[in-house]
Amino acid sequence: MSDFFDLEETDVAPAAPPAAASFPDMPFLTDLNPEQRRAVEQTEGPVLVLSGAGTGKTRVLTTRIAYILGTRRATPWQVLAVTFTNKASREMKERLEKMIGLPARNTWLGTFHSIGIRILSRWPAEAGLQPHFIVLNTDDQERLVKQILSDNGVDIKKYTPAVVLDIIQRWKDRGLEPAAVTPAEDTGYCDGRVKGFYQLYQNRLRELNAVDFGDLLLLPLNLFKTHPDILARYQEQFRYILVDEYQDTNVAQYLLLRLLSQKHRNICCVGDDDQSIYSWRGAEVENILKFQDVYPDALVIRLERNYRSTAHILGAASALIANNAGRLGKTLKVADGRDGSGDRVKVQGFWNGKQEAETVIARVEDEQRHGTPLSQMAVLVRTSSQTRAFEEECIKAGIPYKIIGGFKFYEREEIRDAVAYLRLTLNTDDDLAFSRVVNKPRRGIGDSAMQSVAAAAKEHHVSLFDAIAWAELRPSVRKTLDAFAGLVRTWRDKQNMSEPKELAQQILEESGYINMWRLDKSPDAEGRIENIKELYNVLSEFETINDFIEYAALVTDADENATGDQLVIMTLHASKGLEFDTVFLPGWEEGLFPHQKALDESGEQGLEEERRLAYVGLTRARRKAFVSFVSNRLVYGQWQNALPSRFVEELPAEHIEDCTDRQTGYGFRAEDVAPLMTGWQPRSAFPQQQNHTRFKQSDDYANSPFAAAETRATAGRLVNSLTPRTSRSKSRRLGKRVYHETFGFGTVVREEGDRLEVHFDDHGLKKVLARFLSEA
DNA sequence: GGGTTGCCCGTTTTT
DNA sequence: CGGGCAACCC
Numbered sequence: 001m002s003d004f005f006d007l008e009e010t011d012v013a014p015a016a017p018p019a020a021a022s023f024p025d026m027p028f029l030t031d032l033n034p035e036q037r038r039a040v041e042q043t044e045g046p047v048l049v050l051s052g053a054g055t056g057k058t059r060v061l062t063t064r065i066a067y068i069l070g071t072r073r074a075t076p077w078q079v080l081a082v083t084f085t086n087k088a089s090r091e092m093k094e095r096l097e098k099m100i101g102l103p104a105r106n107t108w109l110g111t112f113h114s115i116g117i118r119i120l121s122r123w124p125a126e127a128g129l130q131p132h133f134i135v136l137n138t139d140d141q142e143r144l145v146k147q148i149l150s151d152n153g154v155d156i157k158k159y160t161p162a163v164v165l166d167i168i169q170r171w172k173d174r175g176l177e178p179a180a181v182t183p184a185e186d187t188g189y190c191d192g193r194v195k196g197f198y199q200l201y202q203n204r205l206r207e208l209n210a211v212d213f214g215d216l217l218l219l220p221l222n223l224f225k226t227h228p229d230i231l232a233r234y235q236e237q238f239r240y241i242l243v244d245e246y247q248d249t250n251v252a253q254y255l256l257l258r259l260l261s262q263k264h265r266n267i268c269c270v271g272d273d274d275q276s277i278y279s280w281r282g283a284e285v286e287n288i289l290k291f292q293d294v295y296p297d298a299l300v301i302r303l304e305r306n307y308r309s310t311a312h313i314l315g316a317a318s319a320l321i322a323n324n325a326g327r328l329g330k331t332l333k334v335a336d337g338r339d340g341s342g343d344r345v346k347v348q349g350f351w352n353g354k355q356e357a358e359t360v361i362a363r364v365e366d367e368q369r370h371g372t373p374l375s376q377m378a379v380l381v382r383t384s385s386q387t388r389a390f391e392e393e394c395i396k397a398g399i400p401y402k403i404i405g406g407f408k409f410y411e412r413e414e415i416r417d418a419v420a421y422l423r424l425t426l427n428t429d430d431d432l433a434f435s436r437v438v439n440k441p442r443r444g445i446g447d448s449a450m451q452s453v454a455a456a457a458k459e460h461h462v463s464l465f466d467a468i469a470w471a472e473l474r475p476s477v478r479k480t481l482d483a484f485a486g487l488v489r490t491w492r493d494k495q496n497m498s499e500p501k502e503l504a505q506q507i508l509e510e511s512g513y514i515n516m517w518r519l520d521k522s523p524d525a526e527g528r529i530e531n532i533k534e535l536y537n538v539l540s541e542f543e544t545i546n547d548f549i550e551y552a553a554l555v556t557d558a559d560e561n562a563t564g565d566q567l568v569i570m571t572l573h574a575s576k577g578l579e580f581d582t583v584f585l586p587g588w589e590e591g592l593f594p595h596q597k598a599l600d601e602s603g604e605q606g607l608e609e610e611r612r613l614a615y616v617g618l619t620r621a622r623r624k625a626f627v628s629f630v631s632n633r634l635v636y637g638q639w640q641n642a643l644p645s646r647f648v649e650e651l652p653a654e655h656i657e658d659c660t661d662r663q664t665g666y667g668f669r670a671e672d673v674a675p676l677m678t679g680w681q682p683r684s685a686f687p688q689q690q691n692h693t694r695f696k697q698s699d700d701y702a703n704s705p706f707a708a709a710e711t712r713a714t715a716g717r718l719v720n721s722l723t724p725r726t727s728r729s730k731s732r733r734l735g736k737r738v739y740h741e742t743f744g745f746g747t748v749v750r751e752e753g754d755r756l757e758v759h760f761d762d763h764g765l766k767k768v769l770a771r772f773l774s775e776a
Numbered sequence: 777g778g779g780t781t782g783c784c785c786g787t788t789t790t791t
Numbered sequence: 792c793g794g795g796c797a798a799c800c801c
Contacts, residue, residue, distance in 0.1 A: 084791065113791060138790090157785085213791060248791095281790060383788055408790090446777045554791075573789045595788055613789080636787065637792035 028063055028099055032056075033335075039268070039301045040064045043073055043240065046261075046295035048288070049270040052332045053317070053619035054308030054579065057270045061242055062092050064268060065107070066099040074239045076106040080260065082253075083111055083244040086555055088577055092244070108238070112253050113554055116216030119223070123230060127223045132427060132546070133209045135553035139416060140432050141165055141212050148200045152193070159190045168198045172214025173250040173282025175221055178202055208431055217252040224259050235263035245577075246271030246291075250282040258294065265295070273328050274321050277573060277613050279605070280598075289328065305335040308579055310342025313625050316655040317618040323650055324608045345618070345625045347648060348659040352632040353389050353587075360584045361393035363626065364567055367582055374400060376581035378568040380617045382593040386586065387569050394567060404570035410552050414517065414528040418535055419552055421507050422545050425491040429463035438464075441516035443484065449477045487511065500548055501540040508532065572617045583621035588614075588629040588645035614647045627651070 029037060039049045039060045051057035065081060068074050083089040089110050096107070108115060117135065124131045136144075145168070146161040167189060171181055178199035186195040205211060211219060224231035241261050243249070246269035249257070261267040269291060276285045292298050306314055311334050318332055350356040364377055379390050387403050394401040409415060417440055423433035439445040449471075457467035465488070468481045491507050498506070508514045514532065517525045542548040568580070587593055594610035602609070618625055629644045 086791090111791070216791090277789075278791085280788080385787070442778075444777065448777085571789065597788060609789095634792090 028066065032059070032063065033305055035301055035303050035305070036060050036063075038299075039270075039303070040067050042299050042301075043068055043071075044266055046265060046291070046298040047268040048246075048291045048295075048298050048300045049268065049303060050288075050300065050328055050330055051270050051272055051303040052306060052330045053272065053275065053616070054306040055303035055332070056305075056307060057244070057272075057303065058088075058092065058095070058577075060303070061244055061268075061270055062095045062099060064242060065092075065096055065109075065240075068240050069100055077108070078237055078239040079242070080108040080115070080238040080240070081110075081242040081244070082115060082257075083109075084248055085577070086111055086114070088244060089114075111554065112249075112256075113213060113216045116220050117550060117554075119220045119234075120211070120216070123223060123227070126227050126230060127219045128206060129211070129219070130209045133211055134423060134427070134430055134432075135216070135550065136205070136210050136212045136432070137411070137416070137553060139411065140210070143432070144204055145197070145201060148197050148204065152197070152200075154190065154193070163189060164194055164197055167194050168201060169212075169214050170282050171198065172212075172218050173252055175218060175252040175255050177218065177222065209429070210432070214252070217250075217256060221252060221255055221259075224256075231259060232263075234260055239264045239266060241267040243267070243269040243271075245275075247273050247276040247285055247288045248278045248283040249287050251284055251287075252282075254284065254287045267295075272330075274324070274330070274612055275576060275616050277576065277609060277616060279602075279609055302330055304330050304333055306332045307335045307338075308622050309619060310334075310340070310623055312341050312344045312655045313618060313621050313623075316345045316625070316651045317615050319652045319655070320611065320618065320647060320650045321615040324611055326608075343624050344655055344657040345627060345651060346659050347651065347656045348626070348628045348661075349644065350628060350630045353386075353630050353634060356586050356628050356630050357389040357393045360390065360586060360626070360628065361397050361399065363584070364399060365397060367624070368399075372581050374565045374567045377584070378570065378575065378578070378580040378582075378620065379584045379586065380570060380572045380575050380620065382572060382587055382595060382613070384571055386592075390569050390586075394569075399567055400565065401567040401569055404568060404574050409531070409534075410555060412528070412531055414531055415535055417513065418504065418508060418532055419549065421511060421513065422504060423549060424465070424488060425495060425503070425507060426545055426549065428465040428488060428492060431457075431464045434464045437511070437513075438481075438484065441512045443480050445477065445480065449473060449481070453481070495545060499540070500542050500545045501536050503545065504536060504539050572613045575620050576616050579620055579622055581622045582624040583617065583626070585614075585617050585625065585627045586629075587633075588627050588648050589633065589642035590645055591642060592633070593645050593647070611647060611650075614645075627656075 029040065032040060033056075036056055036059065039047060040063045043064070049057065049060060051060070061081065065079055068079060069076060081089075081092065083092060093107075093109055096109075108118075110118070120127050120129060120133070121131075124133065142161050142165055145165045146156060149156050149159065149161055149164060171185075178195060181195045181198065183192060183195070186192045188194075190197075205215065224234075238260050241257065243257060248271075257267065257269075269288070271288050273285055273288050276283060276288075279285065292300065309317070314332050314334060321327070348359070350359065360379060364374070364379075367377060368374060379387075381387055381390075391401065391403060393399075410419070417437060420430075420433040420436040423430045424437060428434070435450070438450070452473060453464055453467050453471045456462075456470035456472070457464050460467060460470050462470070465485065468485050471481075473481065487510060491503065491510075494503060494506070514529065517528050517532075520528075539545075539548055542551070593614070594607050598606035598610050600606075618627075627648060629648060630642060632639055632641050634640075
């Protein structure tokens with residue numbers, strides 16, 4: 001499952017692999033097109049492969065590794081291949097093993113972060129860590145920052161831990177230690193105190209012997225800076241370096257790669273500037289754009305033959321992305337020998353999100369009837385909150401589905417708790433884990449008890465766990481804590497004797513944790529127990545708990561594979577690198593996609609990144625793509641009306657088919673609008689773009705989704721001006737006839753906020769909440 | 777110490 | 792609409 005996590009001793013080069021079939025007998029080379037082949041065979045020197053969507057970049061990367069190994073240019077141990085997701089590296093490893101017919105065991109193939117762990121685990125002391133440091137998850141990080149802010153008298157309502165943490169992360173992404181942050185860069189938030197908090201945060205991490213995601217890159221960088229000898233051995237070791245998704249590397253990753261590749265200079269980066277969608281996480285498209293500046297002798301290869309999508313899908317996607325400025329410029333072509341242009345991209349507007357979801361799922365069923373497996377279809381959304389509507393429709397229709405992203409398995413409360421128990425068992429000095437579980441289930445350990453334990457810990461310079469012995473405690477609390485500590489010790493002593501799964505079961509039983517949920521009568525308790533059982537299953541695939549903990553710190557749901565025939569529902573971000581026969585792209589509305597926040601915070605650049613996201617979405621589709629938007633969407637429990645995304649308009653007419661049902665589907669229905677329409681003159685709701693001939697002034701226009709949009713937009717404004725925005729408005733409900741589930745019909749006689757006083761016909765005067773009433 | 781209530785908040789994307 | 796949190800009560 002994660003064999004690149006078994007951190008083997010790396011000092012000794014393993015023996016060379018048994019002779020593979022020697023080139024040119026390697027059959028896989030002949031499957032490549034000339035550009036791909038060039039990218040594989042140019043093993044020496046820096047190579048930049050600009051690889052459009054669906055042009056076979058994974059194939060190039062894996063073949064290149066196989067070629068390097070097969071021609072005995074290097075042993076597996078001397079090849080470093082980095083990817084962004086565990087899934088990508090797993091896939092690459094599998095494909096590689098298929099090609100070379102050998103386990104790719106000794107290659108350094110993994111995510112940047114797993115490579116970081118591997119290096120730090122090898123040199124903990126030199127990197128300023130102790131062995132068996134822990135990797136914090138987002139939750140832990142936020143907790144720490146919050147504590148630091150509170151300790152320093154910051155109003156965390158005004159300056160949120162999440163934002164502070166985000167600023168710190170961005171600095172880390174750029175390879176900046178606290179000392180390297182200039183005051184000028186620390187003006188944006190919290191009166192220039194964030195740099196100080198960053199330092200405190202780092203101190204705290206070291207105290208806890210913990211690292212965060214950013215440290216997995218930052219600490220190796222520092223290690224190499226302070227220990228040139230260590231750097232030198234890695235530089236020597238890595239004869240060939242390959243990088244996937246290069247457009248998404250941040251500065252720290254760039255610096256690492258540059259350092260590591262200095263000796264042999266055989267670095268091959270594969271990426272697509274049009275698919276750069278992680279700038280908010282510190283990714284620098286600049287890295288790809290300036291590759292040739294850093295390596296003037298670089299060979300640049302463009303892969304433009306698309307083997308994935310139909311001509312219409314490619315045409316639509318290409319036209320869309322052409323609206324972005326500052327691209328390196330690639331033109332995707334349908335690869336030779338592929339027939340027909342396929343279906344046009346279907347575009348459809350709906351009245352609301354429910355209709356949209358219903359129709360999408362109906363289309364899913366239809367496709368399924370025509371032989372497309374569910375697993376070959378995907379619903380790709382902009383924000384995870386959009387998944388719910390589709391989930392509900394799937395349940396109604398009885399369609400098996402899998403939601404990726406959103407609530408992550410390892411971020412669920414019960415999983416984090418369970419993992420904390422395991423962490424504590426493994427390492428009783430893990431204060432974070434200790435605090436998390438010491439009173440879960442409730443053992444009567446409250447704030448005051450924890451305070452005295454913390455004080456004792458500080459005084460005696462020991463962990464919270466060890467401080468129990470020193471702390472001054474009330475007898476009952478002392479008894480409880482001693483018993484708890486005793487339990488943890490028994491688990492700790494067993495850790496090497498039992499299987500991870502068995503030990504976990506024992507821990508969660510004996511601690512009373514599972515029982516806590518068994519006794520919990522809330523509706524989701526059962527699901528939580530199921531999740532814990534699922535955790536047992538995952539555990540059974542690991543040899544040691546430690547392996548699992550390291551794995552759990554880095555995985556995300558996006559790494560999971562869909563099992564069986566399930567419809568996949570996920571965010572556009574999570575879909576990068578995947579492909580499906582049929583792709584549904586709902587929610588193409590201004591404000592949602594492009595997302596308002598992206599526009600507000602990053603302006604034109606934000607818009608372009610959103611557009612790249614749209615491009616990524618479209619290019620996931622092999623045969624069919626279905627774009628939709630609605631005029632009314634429920635956001636934060638409130639109905640808001642919306643305009644079609646500008647991206648809809650950027651899809652050229654010749655590649656789309658408008659499926660909007662204007663009788664019932666999109667915009668305001670005629671009978672709703674008619675009374676409001678007096679004197680209304682159509683005006684374009686969209687700035688016309690020069691290079692778009694579509695729908696403009698032609699007869700098509702009246703039937704286009706945009707004509708409907710204009711109607712709706714204008715009518716929407718009118719309606720809004722006439723209808724109170726929320727049900728909060730006074731006077732409107734007084735005297736209204738209402739219906740209540742329990743009390744039947746009645747009349748509103750008084751209102752205070754959401755609480756209404758209603759005189760019910762059969763039950764007299766009652767106070768009820770507005771939401772339990774409907775208009776009679 | 778623990779449970780409940782009520783308020784206020786925000787709400788993109790994730791290794 | 793839901794989560795998080797502070798204030799309040801048992």
